Amino acid sequence: MTKRLPASRRLASAASLLSLSASLLTGLATHTAQAAPWDSFTKGSMGPVVNWPLIPIHVVLLPDGRVMSYGTDAKGVQTGQFIYDVWDPKLGTGTPSHLVLPNTTGTDTFCSAQIIVPASGAVLLAGGDKTVNGVRNYSVNDVNLFDYRSSALYQAPQPMRDVRWYPTVVTLASGQVLVLGGRASLTELSVPTPELYTEGQGWRSLEGAASDDAYGSRNWSYPLAWQAPNGRVFVTTIWGGTYYMDPAGNGAIAKTPLTLPAGDYYLPSVMYAPGKILSLRKSNRALVIDLNGSQPTSTAATGVGQDRYHGSATVLADGKVFVSGGSIWSNIAFGVAYSGKIWDPATGKWAATTTAKKMRLYHSVSLLLPDATVLTAGGGAPGPATNLNAEIYTPPYLYKKDWTGTLAPRPSITNAPTALTWKQGFKVDVSTTGISRVTLVKTGSATHTVDFDQRFLPLNFSASGKVLTVTAPPAAEVAPPGYYMLFVFDSAGVPSVARIVRLG
Template sequence: MPIVEVLTYFIRNLAMRRIDSLLGATFHGWVAPRGTKITLCILAVIAGAAINTDVVSKSLHLEIFRLEKDRWAPVDYGFGPGAGIGPARPNLVLGQTPAIPKSIRAVPKAMLGTAPIGGGAGGFFGPSVTWPIIPLHMALLPDGRVLNYGTGETGAQGAQFIYDVWDPSLGNGINAHNILPNGTSTDIFCSAASLIGEGPAVPTSLTSKMLITGGDLTVSGLRNYSNSVVNVFSPGNNTLTASGTMTYPRWYPSIISLRNGDKLVLGGEISPGVGEPTPEVYHPASGWRTLPGISIGDETFPYWYYPRGFLGPDGGVTLLQHNGKIFKITTTGAGTIQDTGSLMAPGMVSYPSVMFAPFKVLTVRAGQRAQIVDISTSPPLVTNAANLNYDRIWGNATLLPDGEILVTDGSGVDDALTSVVYQAEIFNPVSGTWTLGASAAIPRLYHSAALLLPDGSVLTGGGGAPRPVNELNAEIYYPAYLYLKDGSGNPAPRPAIVAAPARLTLGQNFWITVGSNDQISIINLIRVGTSSHSFNPEQRLIPVPFTQNGTTVKGSVDPAPEKIPPGYYMLFVFNTNGVPAVAKIVSVPQSVP
């Protein structure tokens, strides 16, 4: 798709989103008269064709700034826009499975490690549950809890006042949430986050803490500027503390974990419509340094908007630009950047990409296209995958522990209740095909997020702040592997990890104990995720070869730090029926300087 077509596609979606706003599309299910939208959209495309490239480029950058502005929208606590919070739900202990009448939206809580009845070949979305904020940032912690932040308790933009820590082991009611004050007063709305792993010898004061970089800034009463503040969240005491600054302010940055545990920070906006092209690197011991030898700037597209970077087999980072170009970055010294010459189909900032196997990335592009980028080759090899069933602007891609990819959320028009996609679809990398899954109840558009949990389910939540509905709610998707294959919709018996090490060293053998009747077929390591703005840069799967003797399973950790950078991983084991145990979260410490 030529760049002009993509720019037209972007303009068309912006035009249709504005049309929806003007016509009052603020409630679920509203549809404007077809002729009205088509006529206005055609006019927008014709107008767009007359704009020169420089003007279009600047307008794309500034349009994001303008459309981010918060405004009134109805609130949905999971019971419908404006309906308020529904009745209290009974609590269930860990391991209980609720029977869910299909005709009832409000149902008992599903606990970590359980799957509601009603699933089948396409999995099952549990009922929507009230959430204390819009969880537009989600991050899995080493203890299995979820740090989430982004708005206040009314759904208004801003994370300078509160954040939330959710404990899935306590269920999904309000008592499972710990709403805490942000004592730093830094607005971490639209920031980036990444867990700091262990050092090479012993845990340090920063081990297991969450690095949070940049975010929003209010200037003269006007939101959506940027800050350079660095914050650290400590899971041990649930506190957020300031920890210096970066050289450059960044709003919408990405953090990429490197082979030695350093954190590469890419992109971000420094002022309205102006991106930051120079990356920075954080080392837990020595702090920050800039990479003046690199400029990731490309004025054709908002290159700075949560750049899609992936750690490669040589320790460099491959950057998949929204416009389709692919660059190679090295981070030693001043850093280097090189255009690889490989090209993807053009995309947009609102489509997800995910590394689903070592050095292989599934990337969703414009026009429902999907491509696989193999970054282990030089130059990277781009191949077409089957098209998605739906266009998913602001969709989310979640790597499942069996190696498949769940894609949820989004709509056919940028952040509008038009062509909303409720149905999930799952990509099988072996067959290269998509399978349609279960349908959610809530439209999840811009500022939604999705996160794999240790029991193999997927938390999906948020949307709004701004437009069209402030979704203070979440749903949990239970994949098909959690259910019996007899069509009954009943949960399948799980295997169990009885004992496992807390730390794994690269290249080592390790032993785990499973249940007495558990025959294991697959073991995979899945890095714990951080999800926001249709991108989870931490996701990666590493297969673990193993042998089994009774209840003892001997596994071998891959020796390559490029495949397994320092950090925290969920250790998943599957039985011969394809059902996973609740994962153990293990630490992989730094192995190279």
């Protein structure tokens, strides 16, 4: 039985890190095509369609720069119970770059939630699917962990209290992982009570923060939530209400004065700057939400051009937002957006990108890679196309601005710390003088139009020749603990390959 969509949606480790030498990091770019159209410095270029061992419904960038994905079997059939894949970008995109492994946990991880636990670097997989009497789409309270050092997936010692399917996970300033929302049964009974995971201790329920409106019956499917600068968790809903949830103690939830236009479970939002979110809403509307004041506010932004149900929004290495995929009608091959758009926060304007070859609709993903390119992949199970494939987008900032379609020379990070603390000043050695920017981007973890925890931070720095003195983010509320990609940009605005660093 294929998974059924509601009618509304049918329509509408330090050693490991040190081992990443400069030469290996440079190798991350080997999957990028060297020849590109003449206008690639304005539109970027999309690489060839490459095979994937499964439909990558869930993707997560690991601390060692590889990408874990899961969601179907090798034929693209709904189930995460049998296999998962670990892709090594520095080995290219052929079969040898993929490590396909058996899922021996017994959990069907289809439509679960996944996030890296800051304390250990392990991927936490919460919830998933269950088949009862031959019928799929029931829920489980299973919790599994993936150790990137051994590429092993195993059961966690303690399950969640509640069964969840389609939940959201958020890394808190404390380093704990919050799980919100999801449904409990085939009849879409929702789960209104959040749970909190503490490494080495397990789970506890936040009874004081239970809410049907914020992440229960009115907003249960992968609810959009972010750690906010004020220490609380900001939540937006498809019906327009916004909330601050306090995870302290027994938890608390409060509605804010900000009401948004109607949204959809499958229209993306992304935190593109500290405390600022670009949110796509219905009817080609877009908003910038600002969490830096005493109360959240919003201002209208120019829409992306059409509704992009099941599209993705990915913050790039320079803080611009790349929107890809989607269609006017939910998961239907009508009004398919093959061309992407890039939104510039400095101007508020959108620029068209190159055209993809495959439609990326329901169960598609987008993920920023350490070489500053973007993995776009998947779609199907169900849908009009079964996409056991991917395309890699190379943004304009990687090309020479001379109409030749050739890649620009890149600066490189020759030495940098593998771990940082907030407010810390640290040294970064680079290959060239004239560095113009230093940025941090949280490693991504994407599924169902949501990239859990994704956020962008510009860093203050000074330069003395080829040595930079950089200041880490000011607080965990602005930059939660975990793994980040550290980029430097040369005077022409070309980014380096990132070094992955652990913050906290």
